[in-house]
Amino acid sequence: MKKSDQAILKVTDLHKQFDQTEVLKGIDLDVYPGEVIVIVGPSGCGKSTFLRCLNGLEPINSGRVELNGQVITAPGTDWSLIRQKIGMVFQNYELFPHLNVMDNILLGPTKVQGRKKSEAKAEAESWLERVDLLEKAQAYPRQLSGGQKQRVAIVRALCMSPEVMLFDEVTASLDPEMVREVLDVMLNLAKGGLTMLIVTHEMAFAKAVADRVIFMDQGYVIETNTPEAFFNNPNTERARKFLNIFQFEGVHKVQ
Amino acid sequence: MLDSAISIFTSGRNMARLGEGLLITMRISLSAVGLSIILGIPAGLLMASKSKFWRFVLRFYLEFIRIMPILVLLFFFYYSLSKIFQINLPATFVSIFVFTLWGTAEMADLVRGAVTSLPKHQWESGRALGLREAKLNMYVIVPQAVRRLLPGVINLTTRMIKTTPFVFFINIPDLVKVAQQIVELAGMRNNLASVWVYGCIFLIYFAICYPISLFSTYLEKIWQT
Numbered sequence: 001m002k003k004s005d006q007a008i009l010k011v012t013d014l015h016k017q018f019d020q021t022e023v024l025k026g027i028d029l030d031v032y033p034g035e036v037i038v039i040v041g042p043s044g045c046g047k048s049t050f051l052r053c054l055n056g057l058e059p060i061n062s063g064r065v066e067l068n069g070q071v072i073t074a075p076g077t078d079w080s081l082i083r084q085k086i087g088m089v090f091q092n093y094e095l096f097p098h099l100n101v102m103d104n105i106l107l108g109p110t111k112v113q114g115r116k117k118s119e120a121k122a123e124a125e126s127w128l129e130r131v132d133l134l135e136k137a138q139a140y141p142r143q144l145s146g147g148q149k150q151r152v153a154i155v156r157a158l159c160m161s162p163e164v165m166l167f168d169e170v171t172a173s174l175d176p177e178m179v180r181e182v183l184d185v186m187l188n189l190a191k192g193g194l195t196m197l198i199v200t201h202e203m204a205f206a207k208a209v210a211d212r213v214i215f216m217d218q219g220y221v222i223e224t225n226t227p228e229a230f231f232n233n234p235n236t237e238r239a240r241k242f243l244n245i246f247q248f249e250g251v252h253k254v255q
Numbered sequence: 256m257l258d259s260a261i262s263i264f265t266s267g268r269n270m271a272r273l274g275e276g277l278l279i280t281m282r283i284s285l286s287a288v289g290l291s292i293i294l295g296i297p298a299g300l301l302m303a304s305k306s307k308f309w310r311f312v313l314r315f316y317l318e319f320i321r322i323m324p325i326l327v328l329l330f331f332f333y334y335s336l337s338k339i340f341q342i343n344l345p346a347t348f349v350s351i352f353v354f355t356l357w358g359t360a361e362m363a364d365l366v367r368g369a370v371t372s373l374p375k376h377q378w379e380s381g382r383a384l385g386l387r388e389a390k391l392n393m394y395v396i397v398p399q400a401v402r403r404l405l406p407g408v409i410n411l412t413t414r415m416i417k418t419t420p421f422v423f424f425i426n427i428p429d430l431v432k433v434a435q436q437i438v439e440l441a442g443m444r445n446n447l448a449s450v451w452v453y454g455c456i457f458l459i460y461f462a463i464c465y466p467i468s469l470f471s472t473y474l475e476k477i478w479q480t
Contacts (some may be wrong), residue, residue: 090376112384
């Protein structure tokens with residue numbers, strides 16, 4: 001673990017409710033620079049909501065989120081500035097359908113950050129090359145496969161030079177043969193030292209990429225552990241039960 | 256027979272007057288369409304927004320305009336306003352104003368429909384990139400809404416062009432009014448005058464509106480990519 005520096009993201013006692021239902025019941029988490037945190041848990045455990053609270057897509061009810069020591073959940077936060085530092089990729093292919101790949105990527109750097117188009121374009125091209133999509137720069141989203149769209153969405157977020165990236169089940173709506181190409185991109189980013197929070201159901205990937213695994217259930221963090229310990233021998237009964245969902249008993253009984 | 260038909264159009268300034276009438280028709284309808292689009296987009300964005308106040312105000316405005324006959328609005332702003340406030344608004348101004356009042360309401364509703372039909376994650380992914388509301392609308396929401404709007408806007412444009420003859424009730428010599436005057440005069444000598452003149456009007460309206468719908472088909476095609 002790379003726990004040497006000060007936390008880049010510090011979450012303290014985060015509560016969130018929708019109407020009467022409390023979906024996050026006091027989450028604490030410190031994320032250190034370069035760390036890859038994978039959040040797993042059953043559907044409806046609050047893991048996606050948790051990510052969305054971190055960049056202000058969901059307002060929180062109480063608690064605190066700090067980015068580099070600055071409290072970003074205080075009133076009057078300029079979320080536009082925060083979201084440039086905390087990038088996010090979603091489950092649904094959320095490229096802008098009326099813009100081609102390059103224009104999708106350039107929108108943030110040029111219109112939000114006011115960077116020069118030529119310089120932003122050069123960066124975009126080098127990222128596209130790294131995810132094997134340079135030849136698709138002029139293609140429109142509807143001409144791409146799901147896996148290609150998600151790789152573009154990742155590049156689009158990266159071109160804002162975020163300090164932290166949030167991935168919200170980015171492979172959940174992909175056909176199985178496309179999951180790999182997206183996960184490979186994320187593995188490479190992890191190797192490159194990017195700080196990431198990943199919500200996923202891909203357990204093998206979680207094991208390979210995570211520095212720390214967080215298991216959530218019913219709005220609580222139940223277990224925080226190293227990937228080796230979590231997947232081989234979890235501390236809690238609930239985590240054990242959850243992981244059993246991914247195991248299958250053989251049909252063919254041994255005589 | 257054809258000679259007598261041609262003579263209707265060549266006699267006096269008939270041809271020029273029809274041209275002037277056409278110009279008036281086009282000026283009123285196109286100004287109103289243009290203003291309606293400009294005003295209707297922000298109004299429609301407000302109708303699709305979270306603001307209860309604006310949603311209520313604009314919904315009321317839309318329903319009011321929809322149930323009110325255009326003719327009543329024209330008469331009200333041309334005749335009644337001048338009685339109350341002692342102001343005489345030029346008839347052309349009143350007609351552009353009234354048609355814009357109507358067009359803005361219709362346009363706003365079209366924009367609202369187009370915007371609310373966009374998937375919610377288009378807003379979220381724009382926000383996640385740090386786009387603020389104004390730029391989010393300008394670069395992400397409005398361009399996509401415009402593509403969905405197109406059939407409705409074309410429909411509104413041709414409806415407006417077709418509705419402009421109402422202006423002759425406030426004494427504007429538009430295309431139909433001029434035609435009627437010509438028919439009245441020529442009809443004394445040529446009892447087929449109405450066939451020729453109104454037939455000609457028919458073709459003129461077709462010649463204006465058909466290219467508009469061709470243009471919309473063309474745009475739909477190139478926007479598909």
